[in-house]
Amino acid sequence: MGGFGECSCDHCEEIMQPYLDRELTPEEYAEAEAHLAGCAYCGKRYSFEAELRVYVKTACREEMSPELKAKLVALRLPEA
Amino acid sequence: MAEERESEPRELAAEARNRVRFEEEALELSDQVYRVARRLVSSREEAEDLVQETYSRAFRSWQSYTPGTNMRAWLLRILTNLNIDRGRRLQRQPEPQPLEEGDYFLYNRMEQTAGGGTDVERIDDRLSQDDIVGALSAVPHDFRDVIVLVDIGDFTYADAAQILDIPIGTVMSRLHRGRRILKRELAEKVGES
Numbered sequence: 001m002g003g004f005g006e007c008s009c010d011h012c013e014e015i016m017q018p019y020l021d022r023e024l025t026p027e028e029y030a031e032a033e034a035h036l037a038g039c040a041y042c043g044k045r046y047s048f049e050a051e052l053r054v055y056v057k058t059a060c061r062e063e064m065s066p067e068l069k070a071k072l073v074a075l076r077l078p079e080a
Numbered sequence: 081m082a083e084e085r086e087s088e089p090r091e092l093a094a095e096a097r098n099r100v101r102f103e104e105e106a107l108e109l110s111d112q113v114y115r116v117a118r119r120l121v122s123s124r125e126e127a128e129d130l131v132q133e134t135y136s137r138a139f140r141s142w143q144s145y146t147p148g149t150n151m152r153a154w155l156l157r158i159l160t161n162l163n164i165d166r167g168r169r170l171q172r173q174p175e176p177q178p179l180e181e182g183d184y185f186l187y188n189r190m191e192q193t194a195g196g197g198t199d200v201e202r203i204d205d206r207l208s209q210d211d212i213v214g215a216l217s218a219v220p221h222d223f224r225d226v227i228v229l230v231d232i233g234d235f236t237y238a239d240a241a242q243i244l245d246i247p248i249g250t251v252m253s254r255l256h257r258g259r260r261i262l263k264r265e266l267a268e269k270v271g272e273s
Binding site: 013014016017018023044045048049051052053055056057059060061062063064065068069071072073075076077079 | 110140231
């Protein structure tokens with residue numbers, strides 16, 4: 001993977017997901033860390049992404065009704 | 081089939097115990113199964129039907145589950161197969177090619193539209209729970225299924241690959257693209273408000 005040359009922020013955008021998912025090689029990871037340490041622009045966007053993932057998860061959470069749970073229990077096979 | 085086999089009473093009792101244990105374990109997972117199911121389909125009714133159908137099938141074919149393996153993934157595999165079959169029956173229109181933007185797109189949009197004094201980073205001030213749910217349901221199925229399994233259901237890539245019967249590389253690329261599609265949808269909601 002290319003280094004953090006002239007358009008390093010574009011590259012940072014490109015590797016944000018693999019970075020947060022810990023899919024980068026240790027070298028790529030260290031390179032990204034070095035860029036992020038000195039770049040508030042990318043830093044803000046990375047932490048926003050991490051928060052967004054948590055928010056999506058909580059916002060999409062909907063619990064099942066007790067009625068459905070009772071129906072599932074009733075689906076159990078009769079005792080042999 | 082088990083019924084045709086001539087079994088000693090002791091064997092039958094052991095089998096009944098295994099079955100009860102299976103049913104109890106499966107029922108304990110039902111909350112988690114429902115949460116995933118709810119986001120794979122568009123309505124509560126559909127999710128309830130799908131979960132019931134899944135459990136009815138799981139209880140009937142409990143012997144095909146290998147003890148010690150991931151039962152939650154096993155149940156979700158049944159559920160997604162049922163959901164895919166149902167989708168084929170309904171013969172949905174081919175889905176339009178989703179529009180995609182870069183990973184910074186949503187943040188940039190929020191920054192551009194932030195009024196004075198609004199903190200860009202406060203996601204929940206700018207996007208409601210309904211915005212998130214609405215944006216997710218606008219993501220095409222192939223991408224949404226992976227987001228729901230990995231980001232909402234906490235399944236590993238390997239589990240998601242097994243559940244959806246696709247290669248792990250496809251799980252990763254759909255997840256990455258799907259999150260971008262989701263953020264583009266969210267950016268529209270930020271623009272609306």
